[in-house]
Structures are given as structure tokens and as C-alpha cells.
Amino acid sequence: MNTTALKLMLNTSVLSLLCQKEMPADLQCIMNRERFKRSEYGYKIDKRLSVTYPVFLDAYGLQSGVRGDEQDMYEFFMLHYTDDSIGMVRSQCIRLSEIKDLAGHKVESRNSLSFDEWRKIQPSADRLNFYNGWFLPTLGQAGQHINLLDIYQKFGADFCAEVYRALGLYILKVNPKTAKIKINAMLVVNGILVETFENKDQLKYSFGDRLLEVLEKIWIHFMRKNFNRLSEIHFFEAVKSLNDFYMKYGFIEGLGYPLHGRLAKLLLGDVIRGKRFY
Numbered sequence: 001m002n003t004t005a006l007k008l009m010l011n012t013s014v015l016s017l018l019c020q021k022e023m024p025a026d027l028q029c030i031m032n033r034e035r036f037k038r039s040e041y042g043y044k045i046d047k048r049l050s051v052t053y054p055v056f057l058d059a060y061g062l063q064s065g066v067r068g069d070e071q072d073m074y075e076f077f078m079l080h081y082t083d084d085s086i087g088m089v090r091s092q093c094i095r096l097s098e099i100k101d102l103a104g105h106k107v108e109s110r111n112s113l114s115f116d117e118w119r120k121i122q123p124s125a126d127r128l129n130f131y132n133g134w135f136l137p138t139l140g141q142a143g144q145h146i147n148l149l150d151i152y153q154k155f156g157a158d159f160c161a162e163v164y165r166a167l168g169l170y171i172l173k174v175n176p177k178t179a180k181i182k183i184n185a186m187l188v189v190n191g192i193l194v195e196t197f198e199n200k201d202q203l204k205y206s207f208g209d210r211l212l213e214v215l216e217k218i219w220i221h222f223m224r225k226n227f228n229r230l231s232e233i234h235f236f237e238a239v240k241s242l243n244d245f246y247m248k249y250g251f252i253e254g255l256g257y258p259l260h261g262r263l264a265k266l267l268l269g270d271v272i273r274g275k276r277f278y
Helices: 013-018 025-032 040-060 070-081 086-103 117-120 125-131 150-154 157-172 178-196 200-206 209-226 232-249 261-271
Strands: 134-136 144-146
Touching: 013 040, 013 134, 013 232, 025 040, 025 125, 025 150, 025 232, 040 070, 040 086, 040 125, 070 086, 070 117, 144 178, 150 157, 150 178, 157 178, 178 209, 178 232, 200 209, 209 261, 232 261
Parallel strands: none
Antiparallel strands: 134 144
């Protein structure tokens, strides 16, 4: 994970990808019931709230409706830890108040804290770090968030952090004009590796035994799912990432020979013979 997470504002579009918590069922039920009565903007607010509110609860280790001043703290969190505008934050706070009233939430008696007192209560650094995601500042002109959630969930936080650090080094050596193509191809490979191997050790030491299986899955992905005139180039880049990233940085044991797209097609042989991109 990004070690600079606490210096950055959480990107709300990234939160929608990383949020694994659900809106409390009674609140979500009200939003679902009122969906078709809401304007397009209102529906946008509900979608955003269904992510940011569970993230807020998770970051502070709270249960919904326990604290009387919870909504003040939600507002504080949104303004100080996310990149949402003041207007967007206010709209979400108003909507949260509405649906809580409709749900008849009863709040346990507890003294409300002042805004200054809430400042002293820090959200979990680990959860903020997770929700900050994986940002590559050198990818493109303004940098880009990449989705490593599949790696994180299957192979663990430590392995994911190693992959993220290695990506930061790898991208510095890549031509900026081809960087996004290479990273996007690598993200496809991530998904295939997660699908194929049970843990990081199996990935590292058993990859050679299942090489053809991995190559076939990469071929099928770019042949059937994402066809365009650059499909074969993307296939070549995906295979190259196995050699230039995963093996080079030690996540996969070397094969003893360089792996590239043309060799991959030769190794697949009859599997792809006579098949064309379509």
C-alpha cells in the first residue's frame, strides 16, 4: 500500500472500487425504495453516500447510529480526508440525516463531542492507507490510480505492497508513451494470476508448471473479450510483463529463457493455430 496515504486526500472514485463494507441494510432499503423518485443528482448523491458512509464507519471503527454526534463526525471526515467538494459533502450529510430519520434510528445517550475534540480522534491509519489505494505519480502527466485489489485480496497486503513498490520502480524505466498500455496489460495478467494460483508461493515456484495455462488465458482474454486492432499488441505486452516485471522483480521464478509474445504463440502451438482475433 501507499506509504504516503496520510498525506493525500482520499479519492472518492477510488473508494467506490475499494469499499468492501455495505451500507446499513435499513438505510440502503430506503434509498432503494426512493430511487425512482430521486433526480439524477439525487441518485448520484445516494450512490456516493452508499460508499463514503461505510468507509467512514470502517475508518473510525464505529457502528451506525451509536453516537449522537456521528453525523458531525461524518461531515468532518468527508471535508478533511476526501477530495469531495464542500457542496457534495453537504448534500451527502443532508441525505444521511433524511434517511436516518426515515429509518427511525434511535441513538444511545452519549455526550456529543465538539468539532475540535473530534479533530483529536484519528481514524485508523491502516484503513486510510488501504482506502488511499495504489497511486503511481509517474504514470501519465498527472499520475494514475491503479487497481491492485485482486492481488491484495488473494495474495495478502504484504505481497501487494511489494508489487506496488516494484511498479513504482518499473514505471520509471518505461517509455511514457507506452506506459499506460503496459500497465493495463499487466492488470489483466494480475487477474489471471490470481485466478490461477492459490497463494504467492505457488505463483513463484509453480508458475513454470502452469505456463501454458496462463498463456492460453491471456490469449483468450485479448482474443475474445477486448478485441480491437491492437489486440495482438496487448497480448504481446501482457506476456512481456511476465518476463520484465514478475520475473525480473522476483515474484515469479525465472524460466531460464526470456519470455515474449512470439515465443508464447509458438509454445501455445495447436491451441491457437488457425484462430484469429474476431
